Amino acid sequence: MSDRLxxxxxxxxxxxxxxxxxxxxxxIGPAVLYIVLVVGxxxxxxxxxxxxxxxxxxxxxxxxxxxxxxxxxGTPKFQTALKNTFVFAVTxxxxxxxxxxxxxxxxxxxxxxxxxxxxxxxxxxxAPISLGTIGWLWILDSTYSVINWTLEALGLITNEGWLMxxxxxxxAMASVIVIHVWRILPLATVILIAGLTxxxxxxxxxxxxxxxxxxxxxxxxxVPLIRPIMLVAGLFGLVFAFTDMIVIFVLTRGGPYDxxxxxxxxxxxxxxxxxxxxxGAAVALFLFPLLVAVAVGFLRVARRTEVT
Amino acid sequence: xxxxxxxxxxxxxxxxxxxxxxxxxxxxxxPGRAHAAKxxxxxxxxVHFVPAYDEWFNKKYVVEWGQKNDTEVTVDNxxxxxxxxxxxxEVSAQKGHDLFLFNWPPPTFEEQAVDMKDVYQEVERKLGKxxxxxxxxxxxxxxxxxxxxxxxxxxxxxxxRQDLFAQVGLPNGPRTWxxxxxxxxxxKKKTGHPVGIGLANExxxxxxxxxxxxxxxxxxxxxxxxxxxxxxxxxxxxxxxRALFQEAMTAEVFTWDASSNNRAMIAGxxxxxxxxxxxxxxxxxxxxEISKKIQLTKALRxxxxxxxxxxxxxxxxxWKFAENIDGAKRFLVDYTTDFRQPxxxxxxxxxxxxxxxxxxxxxxxxxxxxxxxxxxxxxxxDVLGWATNVGYPGYANAAIDEIFGTWVLNVMFAKAASGAAxxxxxxxxxxxxxxxxxxxxxxxxxV
Numbered sequence: 001m002s003d004r005l006x007x008x009x010x011x012x013x014x015x016x017x018x019x020x021x022x023x024x025x026x027x028i029g030p031a032v033l034y035i036v037l038v039v040g041x042x043x044x045x046x047x048x049x050x051x052x053x054x055x056x057x058x059x060x061x062x063x064x065x066x067x068x069x070x071x072x073x074g075t076p077k078f079q080t081a082l083k084n085t086f087v088f089a090v091t092x093x094x095x096x097x098x099x100x101x102x103x104x105x106x107x108x109x110x111x112x113x114x115x116x117x118x119x120x121x122x123x124x125x126x127a128p129i130s131l132g133t134i135g136w137l138w139i140l141d142s143t144y145s146v147i148n149w150t151l152e153a154l155g156l157i158t159n160e161g162w163l164m165x166x167x168x169x170x171x172a173m174a175s176v177i178v179i180h181v182w183r184i185l186p187l188a189t190v191i192l193i194a195g196l197t198x199x200x201x202x203x204x205x206x207x208x209x210x211x212x213x214x215x216x217x218x219x220x221x222x223v224p225l226i227r228p229i230m231l232v233a234g235l236f237g238l239v240f241a242f243t244d245m246i247v248i249f250v251l252t253r254g255g256p257y258d259x260x261x262x263x264x265x266x267x268x269x270x271x272x273x274x275x276x277x278x279x280g281a282a283v284a285l286f287l288f289p290l291l292v293a294v295a296v297g298f299l300r301v302a303r304r305t306e307v308t
Numbered sequence: 309x310x311x312x313x314x315x316x317x318x319x320x321x322x323x324x325x326x327x328x329x330x331x332x333x334x335x336x337x338x339p340g341r342a343h344a345a346k347x348x349x350x351x352x353x354x355v356h357f358v359p360a361y362d363e364w365f366n367k368k369y370v371v372e373w374g375q376k377n378d379t380e381v382t383v384d385n386x387x388x389x390x391x392x393x394x395x396x397x398e399v400s401a402q403k404g405h406d407l408f409l410f411n412w413p414p415p416t417f418e419e420q421a422v423d424m425k426d427v428y429q430e431v432e433r434k435l436g437k438x439x440x441x442x443x444x445x446x447x448x449x450x451x452x453x454x455x456x457x458x459x460x461x462x463x464x465x466x467x468x469r470q471d472l473f474a475q476v477g478l479p480n481g482p483r484t485w486x487x488x489x490x491x492x493x494x495x496k497k498k499t500g501h502p503v504g505i506g507l508a509n510e511x512x513x514x515x516x517x518x519x520x521x522x523x524x525x526x527x528x529x530x531x532x533x534x535x536x537x538x539x540x541x542x543x544x545x546x547x548x549x550r551a552l553f554q555e556a557m558t559a560e561v562f563t564w565d566a567s568s569n570n571r572a573m574i575a576g577x578x579x580x581x582x583x584x585x586x587x588x589x590x591x592x593x594x595x596x597e598i599s600k601k602i603q604l605t606k607a608l609r610x611x612x613x614x615x616x617x618x619x620x621x622x623x624x625x626x627w628k629f630a631e632n633i634d635g636a637k638r639f640l641v642d643y644t645t646d647f648r649q650p651x652x653x654x655x656x657x658x659x660x661x662x663x664x665x666x667x668x669x670x671x672x673x674x675x676x677x678x679x680x681x682x683x684x685x686x687x688x689x690d691v692l693g694w695a696t697n698v699g700y701p702g703y704a705n706a707a708i709d710e711i712f713g714t715w716v717l718n719v720m721f722a723k724a725a726s727g728a729a730x731x732x733x734x735x736x737x738x739x740x741x742x743x744x745x746x747x748x749x750x751x752x753x754x755v
Contacts, residue, residue: 005698055400055416055752056395056416058752059402059419061419075741076740077735140563141563141568142560143571143572143575143577160500164563165563166563168559168564221372252509252563253509253565254509255508255562255722256507257718269713272393273713273714274709275392275706275713276416276748
């Protein structure tokens with residue numbers, strides 16, 4: 001009887017559920033389908049657009065080779081946007097990694113109200129980004145800025161000396177970077193907390209027994225152990241910063257005079273506002289090879305430094 | 309299989325038959341019913357700045373029009389910032405609304421738009437010629453097609469603080485750009501109120517900078533659509549804006565979005581701005597005291613002419629893939645013929661492109677109970693004569709549209725004003741950008 005049960009071929013749904021060969025693809029199928037539809041197809045379309053002469057009103061794709069890239073590469077607008085993209089992405093990501101490490105180290109300790117602090121730190125990630133950025137727009141507004149109001153109330157600036165957070169190039173770039181950091185920090189922190197909690201306690205105990213101080217413990221024990229996960233967090237953040245435009249679109253639209261224009265926002269203005277979809281796609285895709293190289297590099301380093 | 313249970317086979321058979329009967333049946337099995345169904349007309353337009361307009365349009369006008377024309381009309385209102393992206397999505401899907409309202413000329417969509425020549429002809433037969441601004445914003449002389457139809461536009465007058473300008477000897481406000489610079493500086497020095505002309509990557513700056521250029525005799529293109537930016541007049545306009553900024557403004561104007569000048573004026577922070585009557589209408593509702601201090605004046609005179617731009621250009625497009633092209637055209641003819649109603653419902657925000665549609669326009673705007681004084685809007689009575697299009701003296705076209713949408717001229721003026729570039733360098737950079745854009749669209753056959 002037991003032999004018969006063991007050899008009986010499972011029927012219907014149970015056959016699928018009990019078979020790893022079917023269950024795996026079935027479970028991952030919806031996610032793959034989602035990525036293909038929402039990411040893959042638009043991406044393929046963007047590549048087609050970038051090598052064609054398509055515009056908002058002209059739907060026939062005629063192959064033009066690298067003409068769109070060549071046309072836009074030499075323009076001061078593109079070069080400024082390219083430089084700004086690197087400043088924006090690299091600066092924000094360095095800040096995110098440092099702050100996320102500090103926060104994660106603080107948040108794995110036990111203290112009163114830890115859950116509340118964790119909740120508050122997560123909020124910028126949970127809230128819709130456009131809504132949060134509109135809040136910042138008001139905080140940095142030239143007429144109603146609560147920061148300027150506070151600085152004036154504290155006697156640190158005069159009414160005539162209000163800081164134009166979004167009107168002076170370096171202040172505007174600093175503002176968009178700070179808000180981007182505010183937005184990305186929760187994700188990086190959560191990833192690093194996961195990494196920190198996965199380190200076995202006896203390693204920390206051993207380091208303590210050996211008399212390692214805080215910095216030595218941090219840089220020679222903790223950081224090397226969580227390096228793979230730090231690289232993953234860094235990769236996420238970097239790709240996000242290179243490709244996202246919401247903060248800049250809502251706050252400055254690339255101003256003052258293009259000093260915060262990044263490739264993603266320039267692609268939008270060229271493709272959607274300006275009507276030249278092909279050139280907009282070329283601008284958007286320009287960094288793709290670089291990002292692929294960065295991603296491959298990060299993942300290789302992460303794999304090599306993985307502690308088993 | 310007991311009597312009360314349903315097998316999978318039964319379930320599929322029953323539900324399949326049901327689906328056929330309810331879904332397909334209505335349209336295929338009973339064709340008579342399908343023919344009897346009402347026609348449909350789907351309209352997409354912005355959330356109007358004056359809420360009363362949407363109330364009137366969505367709940368009264370289209371309902372009555374639908375009843376008269378045996379058509380079920382639906383209206384979708386979206387924010388102005390989403391218009392271009394939405395249009396791109398509809399074109400991409402080759403599906404969407406029958407009537408699509410842009411708030412600016414949409415020349416890049418020409419290939420997807422039905423020629424509106426017959427609509428212009430029919431309205432013209434009833435109401436006479438439209439103003440030049442309407443044609444310049446919807447017609448492509450290169451292809452000889454009307455890619456849109458414009459029943460109305462929003463003027464862009466000068467909004468000034470009467471109390472502040474009275475202190476410097478101009479109780480009726482500035483009349484020239486030079487007065488804005490000299491008296492604006494005087495007001496800033498005396499009261500701390502700067503001039504509020506935007507220098508940012510936003511639509512109002514785009515309009516204001518072109519207004520100054522045109523008044524100085526400078527243009528992006530000539531009347532035949534040839535690039536004409538690099539000129540002595542443009543350089544003079546840039547130098548003027550730099551002087552205006554240095555003497556009468558603050559860095560605040562670099563931070564602005566399209567509604568910042570409204571907020572600054574209503575908050576009592578600036579002495580003069582260029583905007584639609586949205587500022588005065590908001591002030592009338594929210595702050596009657598400041599409303600009394602804000603007055604309007606006509607286009608300011610520059611060294612060459614006094615000219616103003618449209619602030620919003622209502623351009624209706626009927627897609628080639630629309631399902632009810634005839635209904636959409638009929639609607640436009642009727643709406644334009646009835647334009648006195650939207651003019652009143654919109655609290656004079658939209659002015660007619662066919663002057664005869666509102667024969668008593670001067671009388672209406674001379675006696676507005678909401679305004680202080682009652683004839684505050686009287687200065688707009690001859691606006692049909694001094695408002696012009698983006699791209700003047702030529703037609704709005706795809707190149708002009710991209711130059712506007714990528715803020716080329718905004719950046720040119722802002723760089724020179726801030727000192728980030730000399731006027732000559734700023735002009736050179738903008739000219740190179742415009743040359744590239746013009747070349748590109750000429751190659752595509754739209755310019």
